[in-house]
Amino acid sequence: MTTTGTVNGSNEALRPHAEDAFAEELKALAAADDRPRPTRWNLSPWAVATYLLGGALPDGTVITPKYVGPRRIIEVAVTTLATDRALLLLGVPGTAKTWVSEHLAAAVSGDSTLLVQGTAGTPEEAIRYGWNYAQLLAHGPSRDALVPSPVMRAMSEGRIARVEELTRIPADVQDSFITILSEKTLPIPELGEETQAVRGFNVIATANDRDRGVNDLSSALRRRFNTVVLPLPATVEEEVDIVSRRVDQIGRSLELPEVPAGADEIRRVVTVFRELRDGVTGDGRTKVKSPSGTLSTAEAISVVTNGLALAAHFGDGVLRPGDVASGILGAVVRDPAADKVVWQEYLETVVRERDGWKDFYRACRETTAGR
Template identity: 55%
Template sequence: MSTDTNTGTGLLRQPAEALYAEELEALREHDDGRVPAGWSMSPRAVLTYITGGTAGKKTITPKYIGNNRLVEMAIATLVTDRALLLIGEPGTAKSWLSENLAAAICGDSGLVVQGTAGTTEEQVRYSWNYAMLLANGPTPEALVRSPIMRAMDSGQIARFEEISRCASEVQDALISILSEKTIVVPELVAETGAKKGFSMIATANTRDKGVNEMSAALKRRFNIVVLTSPADLETEVEIVKKRVAEIASAYDLQASLPADEAFRKVVTVFRELRSGMTLDRKEKVKSPGGVISTAEAISLLTNGMALAASFGSGELSDEDLAAGLQGAIVKDDTKDALVWKEYLDQIMKKRGSEWRGLYQACREING
């Protein structure tokens, strides 16, 4: 017997507009600000949705914890006819912020082009249903509109994920779209002009290998907002705790949330390896070759809860944490294993009794 996986809780991951539907409805209901053309709520209501607050009696949970001024700049960009480019290292919530901005502004975060080395110009502009094209020639019915073209036609937000992974010629196809706000279809002697409300949010990674540098001409079409890693330990711990709790609830993990001490230990290790310095700035630390991001800390702790629920007592143990740390830090580079071993012996080992259990578990796995 099959079930409908497109309704309700059958979805493994709901889009932001469905996941936070009650919050969005409350914000629209209590919104007394000026709503720009094509938007579903005012810029101030969008800010409240992203950074948290209240709408009537409804509590609005923060979707992005960080510098609120960056969020204000992003929203202000989308009020104008400028496109928005979110750039930063992996794990700085670029895609998450992009999705939630689109959900709040137009109620649809699904008009997405996923940038890869194989992305073609047709996926950015339009393509054809070739069976209909051969049967009837170029007709409007045979035209397959890209998510960007559909967003232009409906006056909504289009999203372009990992734009720097696309080949240069694909990136360049965006220049005329963002400049002229039209897509010409010569075969139909027609063009699609963008309705009010249309804009684009693109994301780009500053660390990963295998990316293509964006041209200066394309960059000029965007307002650029740089998202950085959390500024301090407490902020990063708060972000990780919030997301782990949400993911554990969504996946119905039958394990207790880790103690605050576990969150602090994981985030401390990640921050020190990422920055190359202990938190007290007294000792230098070698950094691994890979990116040690906040998103990986969230994944590590979530997986630890799954381990504890499936094969343990339901309480996250030092052994569960150690297994996750080993996989997150030591990937496929022999150098990473040496960096991790040195960190264990030179930093973690000296931290006293509260770190002893985690140190011993890590050393046992690391050999």
């Protein structure tokens, strides 16, 4: 695979693929990995799990965690990919489904780019194959005129194909996967041929469980997947750790201040999101109304990253309440009528009375009044 966006040998991509961003870790794991590897896997299942969950290798190399959560979830996901069952990562928005999918593909196949992005307009060709119409008109159906989909390429190369937002794909297009996943073959009737999957091929799909009813999977297709549910972070500390790590990674690529400069505000943002999401304060004493949005970990990361950018470019580089206030308001108030009432009530009944939160309360009040 050729990676574009390099200048003088250094990668200038705004967001490198996982296999590029963590190439040194993957190389170190491969060198230290002496466990059995499934055919065409770059790493053993144990090493893939270590890459996702983090750890230290015998040579002292530190593998950074890519996923913070129950170890068993990752072990089940990795084990599924080593069988003939496809993997469906299910969860509410912001539970790192795409992130986990990308890193699993990078660790197993060394290539996370064989991707189908699911939308309401995803055609069957995106899953099966298309045609180069100039070649088709000039010479008729042939292998040269055929344009393989990412799934078809993964089948022929023994790699992992990724499908994002599976339930957003129209139901009749989804069913294109049934033969692929059950028979491990993709018929090409125009040529009287087929592409058979070689060992190493599998599919990782993601789906938002709030989209149930949009394009529900048929029972026949659902049986082809082993479903793994990715939960929201269990504790404040776990979510703060996730947000801090991701903001630090994003911040380095954008040349923003280091995360420790804003540790207090990160905890504050996470606390606000969790309390509004759960409908109760952290101490369990006060019930609060929840807004219409999901207030996911991914949104918390976005709020903090935007706040750090404000602090870097228009402040002193230290993340302060005023830097995150507008981002929180934008995340919470999706419905201008109902959500604004929920947010104002939370400010007055919870934030206003909380020790050490006066500056945050004042900044949020000023931002809310200005909208």
